[in-house]
Amino acid sequence: MSTAVMTNRLELDSFADxxxxxxxxxxxxxxxxxxxxxxxxxASFYGLTALRGDxxxxxxxxxxxxxxxxxxxxxxxxxxxxxxxxxxxAVQLIPQVRSRFPIFxxxxxxxxxxxxxxxxxxxxxxxxxxGSVGDIWQxxxxxxxxxxIWGCAAMALRYALGRDFKTHRRWALRLFIVVSASWFxxxxxxxxxxxxxxxxxxxxxxxxxxxLTFMAFGQYVVPLAILEIYLRAQDRPxxxxxxxxxxxxxxxxxxxxxGLFAVATAIWLPQVKAAYDPRKxxxxxxxxxxASSGIDQAVRQYHDLKASATATYNFDExxxxxxxxxxxxxxxxxESIRILQLNVEAYPQSSNVYDSLGxxxxxxxxxxxxxxxxxxxxxxxxxNRGAVAMLQKLAAPLIPYTSG
Numbered sequence: 390m391s392t393a394v395m396t397n398r399l400e401l402d403s404f405a406d407x408x409x410x411x412x413x414x415x416x417x418x419x420x421x422x423x424x425x426x427x428x429x430x431x432a433s434f435y436g437l438t439a440l441r442g443d444x445x446x447x448x449x450x451x452x453x454x455x456x457x458x459x460x461x462x463x464x465x466x467x468x469x470x471x472x473x474x475x476x477x478x479a480v481q482l483i484p485q486v487r488s489r490f491p492i493f494x495x496x497x498x499x500x501x502x503x504x505x506x507x508x509x510x511x512x513x514x515x516x517x518x519x520g521s522v523g524d525i526w527q528x529x530x531x532x533x534x535x536x537x538i539w540g541c542a543a544m545a546l547r548y549a550l551g552r553d554f555k556t557h558r559r560w561a562l563r564l565f566i567v568v569s570a571s572w573f574x575x576x577x578x579x580x581x582x583x584x585x586x587x588x589x590x591x592x593x594x595x596x597x598x599x600x601l602t603f604m605a606f607g608q609y610v611v612p613l614a615i616l617e618i619y620l621r622a623q624d625r626p627x628x629x630x631x632x633x634x635x636x637x638x639x640x641x642x643x644x645x646x647x648g649l650f651a652v653a654t655a656i657w658l659p660q661v662k663a664a665y666d667p668r669k670x671x672x673x674x675x676x677x678x679x680a681s682s683g684i685d686q687a688v689r690q691y692h693d694l695k696a697s698a699t700a701t702y703n704f705d706e707x708x709x710x711x712x713x714x715x716x717x718x719x720x721x722x723x724e725s726i727r728i729l730q731l732n733v734e735a736y737p738q739s740s741n742v743y744d745s746l747g748x749x750x751x752x753x754x755x756x757x758x759x760x761x762x763x764x765x766x767x768x769x770x771x772x773n774r775g776a777v778a779m780l781q782k783l784a785a786p787l788i789p790y791t792s793g
Contacts, residue, residue, distance in 0.1 A: 416642045
């Protein structure tokens with residue numbers, strides 16, 4: 390082999406190694422930022438509402454059920470563990486922390502593993518005992534993720550104790566992937582909304598469908614597969630293999646970044662905004678009134694407070710929308726309709742409020758008014774794929790019939 394050929398091959402190998410390391414760093418930086426974003430949103434929303442004693446705010450995220458103490462503590466453990474995990478996991482991946490502060494790295498790793506076990510155990514409880522949205526496949530997907538968390542944690546601990554740190558780090562990476570499954574799920578789910586402009590491959594009412602079945606398992610199977618490809622590229626020589634893996638990692642990271650943008654704007658930023666909003670929740674106020682005095686008194690209270698205390702109470706669109714869905718979940722369809730009608734009055738140009746009212750009418754068995762509200766929602770937002778899906782499900786034309 391000539392010197393020129395050998396030099397070119399060495400240069401190609403060096404370029405491939407650099408590309409793979411750069412792609413891995415790019416993935417790490419995007420993941421680090423994304424995990425810290427989720428940790429901040431979770432800590433802000435649940436932490437600040439808890440400090441204010443506003444635990445009832447959690448019920449608008451399906452996190453609080455009055456009187457169910459054991460279940461509510463499971464939610465607290467689940468949320469607290471999630472915040473700790475996001476922070477501990479992000480720090481654990483930083484190479485400089487591992488090399489310069491080994492004692493901190495070890496203790497942080499122990500906290501991470503314990504929190505992962507607590508989080509997954511609470512998740513299994515919420516799936517099978519507390520109850521959660523979705524079908525049996527989504528519950529099985531979540532349960533399998535918990536089993537993988539326990540297994541990866543055990544293997545990472547075993548090799549750490551045996552001082553086989555190379556193998557330990559690989560199992561720690563696998564643990565990080567399976568612990569982050571719900572984070573990957575959020576990215577994929579909201580990316581689908583960004584790409585398809587609405588629900589794709591599932592029924593938004595029952596929250597079931599082939600896309601969600603895929604996501605139930607794909608949230609950790611796909612990232613694990615990508616990790617294994619990366620680890621094999623590290624182990625085996627070959628510039629083409631490493632460059633191909635680097636290209637894949639760059640592409641995957643760009644897709645992740647798009648998904649992070651989607652979920653941050655849809656969920657995390659509104660949660661942070663709500664956490665730091667000093668106004669009282671009009672939804673919480675009306676919910677208490679409905680429970681004690683009925684829906685008619687709650688409607689009167691809404692009009693009175695809106696006329697006299699607009700600066701004190703939060704009258705944003707999402708308030709009554711969340712309360713409406715809470716009432717739907719409690720099968721109080723008449724009350725839900727009244728609340729969502731108030732939201733339509735307050736936000737007549739919002740496609741979302743008509744979509745929600747259509748769902749309430751449908752659950753109450755009033756198909757004609759459900760169709761009318763879904764049509765109005767679609768009229769205001771022709772890209773509302775959810776309304777299109779519901780009208781098709783109801784065998785209704787997308788636009789009203791007109792007489793000649």
